[in-house]
Amino acid sequence: xxxxxxxxxxxxxxxxxxxxxxxxxxxxxxxxxxxxxxxxxxxxxxxxxxxxxxxxxxxxxxxxxxxxxxxxxxxxxxxxxxxxxxxxxxxxxxxxxxxxxxxxxxxxxxxxxxxxxxxxxxxxxxxxxxxxxxxxxxxxxxxxxxxxxxxxxxxxxxxxxxxxxxxxxxxxxxxxxxxxxxxxxxxxxxxxxxxxxxxxxxxxxxxxxxxxxxxxxxxxxxxxxxxxxxxxxxxxxxxxxxxxxxxxxxxxxxxxxxxxxxxxxxxxxxxxxxxxxxxxxxxxxxxxxxxxxxxxxxxxxxxxxxxxxx
Numbered sequence: 225x226x227x228x229x230x231x232x233x234x235x236x237x238x239x240x241x242x243x244x245x246x247x248x249x250x251x252x253x254x255x256x257x258x259x260x261x262x263x264x265x266x267x268x269x270x271x272x273x274x275x276x277x278x279x280x281x282x283x284x285x286x287x288x289x290x291x292x293x294x295x296x297x298x299x300x301x302x303x304x305x306x307x308x309x310x311x312x313x314x315x316x317x318x319x320x321x322x323x324x325x326x327x328x329x330x331x332x333x334x335x336x337x338x339x340x341x342x343x344x345x346x347x348x349x350x351x352x353x354x355x356x357x358x359x360x361x362x363x364x365x366x367x368x369x370x371x372x373x374x375x376x377x378x379x380x381x382x383x384x385x386x387x388x389x390x391x392x393x394x395x396x397x398x399x400x401x402x403x404x405x406x407x408x409x410x411x412x413x414x415x416x417x418x419x420x421x422x423x424x425x426x427x428x429x430x431x432x433x434x435x436x437x438x439x440x441x442x443x444x445x446x447x448x449x450x451x452x453x454x455x456x457x458x459x460x461x462x463x464x465x466x467x468x469x470x471x472x473x474x475x476x477x478x479x480x481x482x483x484x485x486x487x488x489x490x491x492x493x494x495x496x497x498x499x500x501x502x503x504x505x506x507x508x509x510x511x512x513x514x515x516x517x518x519x520x521x522x523x524x525x526x527x528x529x530x531x532x533x534x
Contacts, residue, residue, distance in 0.1 A: 229296030230255030230262030349373035361404030369405035376420035423506035457495030
């Protein structure tokens with residue numbers, strides 16, 4: 225497999241793959257800056273490189289042997305890259321918020337998209353919060369979900385900053401189409417604090433009707449454990465909070481008016497594994513960890529399918 229994008233995310237993903245005992249094998253690291261640290265590290269680790277972007281990848285002698293390409297560039301660059309890659313038949317895992325293919329959050333809906341030619345990994349905020357909203361939706365109707373992702377400004381590189389609008393749109397869409405919220409809003413905060421903060425996410429879900437608080441809390445805890453399996457730094461900051469609003473003290477929402485029901489509040493923290501990025505860059509680590517877990521599952525599924533048909 226190949227990685228397009230020799231920046232922080234692409235380099236961290238490469239190191240995760242090379243250091244792990246998995247069916248994944250690095251075939252190429254692709255960038256556009258010949259002086260990038262990612263390309264230099266790839267060369268030192270024995271990975272073929274090109275600084276000629278997608279065209280350089282397509283011109284590599286062994287491109288025909290590559291079965292999957294990770295795109296860790298930007299939303300606009302991914303659209304260009306996909307136009308070039310689609311005719312080749314190679315599968316693509318998109319780590320940008322371009323959202324050309326179906327959304328994938330491994331803990332929630334991976335099984336639905338094992339054969340998708342272009343699979344979108346949503347956003348770092350989506351990978352952190354969609355599982356929680358899905359856990360609530362499994363036991364209640366969620367008319368509205370709102371998430372706030374706060375990350376260190378030092379972990380937000382040029383690609384992240386260029387994609388903030390797409391981050392908000394893609395995360396909000398995934399909270400509805402994958403997690404099951406009827407309406408959703410996503411907020412991203414770049415925190416300039418020094419020392420840098422860890423990635424923190426606050427999730428608010430409004431639950432209609434009588435909420436089974438015990439079932440919802442159990443569902444959330446089980447989901448956190450599921451994500452923790454492939455993102456070891458993913459954890460709750462404190463117990464799930466419940467607030468009930470009755471007819472006598474409704475919650476006022478500017479867009480829709482008075483709400484009666486339960487507000488579920490979940491606070492998460494994500495610490496990075498520090499394979500390449502600092503531990504505070506949990507926002508980037510959760511993307512590379514989710515992408516790696518997804519691809520390993522796809523590789524296993526593909527091998528099993530091939531064996532079954534031969």
